[in-house]
Amino acid sequence: MGMTMIEKLLARKAGVPSVRPGDTVTVEVDMCVLIDLQFATVWLPPSRIHDPDKVAIVMDHAVPAPSLKDAEGGPRARRFAADFGISRFFDVGRHGICHQVIAENGLARPGEVLACTDSHTCAAGAYNTAARGLGPAEVYSIMCTGSTWFQVAPTIRYELHGGKPDGVSGKDVFLYLADEYGDATNQNLEFGGPGLVSIPMNDRRTIATQAAEVSADFATFAADDVLHEFLAERGVTGYAAAGPDPDASYVDTREIDLSALEPYVARPGTVSHNGVPVSQVEARRIDQAFIGSCANGQLEDLRIAASVLRGRTVAPGVRLLVTPASQEVYREAMRLGYLQDIADAGGVVTNSTCGACFGYHMGVVGPGEVCLTSSTRNFTGRMGSTEAEIYMASPATVAASAVTGVITDPREVTA
Numbered sequence: 404m405g406m407t408m409i410e411k412l413l414a415r416k417a418g419v420p421s422v423r424p425g426d427t428v429t430v431e432v433d434m435c436v437l438i439d440l441q442f443a444t445v446w447l448p449p450s451r452i453h454d455p456d457k458v459a460i461v462m463d464h465a466v467p468a469p470s471l472k473d474a475e476g477g478p479r480a481r482r483f484a485a486d487f488g489i490s491r492f493f494d495v496g497r498h499g500i501c502h503q504v505i506a507e508n509g510l511a512r513p514g515e516v517l518a519c520t521d522s523h524t525c526a527a528g529a530y531n532t533a534a535r536g537l538g539p540a541e542v543y544s545i546m547c548t549g550s551t552w553f554q555v556a557p558t559i560r561y562e563l564h565g566g567k568p569d570g571v572s573g574k575d576v577f578l579y580l581a582d583e584y585g586d587a588t589n590q591n592l593e594f595g596g597p598g599l600v601s602i603p604m605n606d607r608r609t610i611a612t613q614a615a616e617v618s619a620d621f622a623t624f625a626a627d628d629v630l631h632e633f634l635a636e637r638g639v640t641g642y643a644a645a646g647p648d649p650d651a652s653y654v655d656t657r658e659i660d661l662s663a664l665e666p667y668v669a670r671p672g673t674v675s676h677n678g679v680p681v682s683q684v685e686a687r688r689i690d691q692a693f694i695g696s697c698a699n700g701q702l703e704d705l706r707i708a709a710s711v712l713r714g715r716t717v718a719p720g721v722r723l724l725v726t727p728a729s730q731e732v733y734r735e736a737m738r739l740g741y742l743q744d745i746a747d748a749g750g751v752v753t754n755s756t757c758g759a760c761f762g763y764h765m766g767v768v769g770p771g772e773v774c775l776t777s778s779t780r781n782f783t784g785r786m787g788s789t790e791a792e793i794y795m796a797s798p799a800t801v802a803a804s805a806v807t808g809v810i811t812d813p814r815e816v817t818a
């Protein structure tokens with residue numbers, strides 16, 4: 404019996420001819436990523452690590468340090484990187500949200516295994532990488548031994564057809580899938596099919612990132628010419644992508660007609676079976692509009708936001724916050740004039756950080772407030788008060804709604 408994409412990848416990295424659901428495999432890990440929060444909590448440096456070239460440290464969740472606890476973590480991270488010769492240390496100034504930094508530095512490679520202490524590590528599945536968020540203790544162990552184990556889960560195949568319409572983004576695709584199919588706990592997601600070519604890399608990243616919200620194990624995309632070109636532009640070569648066998652066995656195959664999709668919104672609480680086309684929640688008043696996070700703080704997201712906001716003004720009483728996903732995105736968005744457009748419209752551009760996305764700093768939402776966010780999670784209390792309501796939508800929908808002050812279909816504002 405043939406193997407799915409992730410089964411192929413794990414079998415190869417485990418050095419066995421084949422694996423099937425239920426098997427437990429020990430695999431070599433190609434890249435192990437630590438985030439700043441590890442150093443701000445209990446941190447006991449190991450006496451040796453497996454390979455400093457297979458470790459990256461990214462300062463992201465709490466930069467610049469919003470608390471004394473975080474301020475104590477920074478020097479620990481710096482000392483650790485220096486002591487162990489970890490050159491891939493993305494300190495404040497080279498920083499950004501880890502999944503963005505990993506991607507833009509070509510550290511997520513097709514056919515390889517990537518582990519990190521953050522639950523959205525599945526983001527790198529967009530690059531045909533077996534990427535998984537693991538607990539800090541397991542990632543610590545990987546850093547010391549170079550390997551980990553996974554139990555192989557069954558795979559759901561998304562067979563994409565048609566073309567994604569302009570004005571519909573990866574966020575809309577994800578919100579639709581989450582609404583239609585709900586959770587994928589203990590299952591892998593695989594994306595491919597003739598429609599994949601119409602989904603650009605930034606949108607694939609959004610979809611792969613948000614696989615965490617439906618509790619998937621791995622979420623991997625087929626390696627096609629769009630991916631190969633993206634990697635070539637970043638100097639990433641010499642990889643071996645993994646594709647499924649023609650007779651692979653799936654727990655479910657879902658045929659998706661991309662051309663039928665429209666802008667979507669998830670209502671507060673969850674993304675699972677809780678989305679609606681924007682038209683069904685239009686006119687809901689908002690207090691805060693947020694564009695950012697590892698899912699939607701990419702350069703293309705800022706370009707879209709700037710194009711909606713250019714020549715328009717944020718509605719009175721609405722706070723529009725825009726957080727680039729990395730310092731590199733920030734600098735490029737500045738060079739291209741996007742930040743100017745956002746600020747001219749009355750938006751606030753923040754430093755690159757996880758900040759508002761997880762309700763920690765730089766945009767905490769208060770009691771009774773309504774936030775429309777392009778970030779990753781909308782559960783109660785995620786962005787601050789448990790008495791706030793969080794709706795989730797694409798950067799285009801968030802920008803358009805910031806202008807009108809109510810949830811709005813972006814196609815109405817830009818038409």
Ligand SMILES: CC(C)[C@H](C(=O)O)[C@@H](O)C(=O)O
Binds near residue numbers: 440520521523757779
């Ligand atoms: C705080 C951090 C470890 C967490 C995660 O694991 O995902 C955060 O990034 C989030 O999105 O909730």
Ligand code: SF4
Binds near residue numbers: 779
């Ligand atoms: S941006 Fe949000 S979802 Fe992504 S890693 Fe940071 S806190 Fe988690």
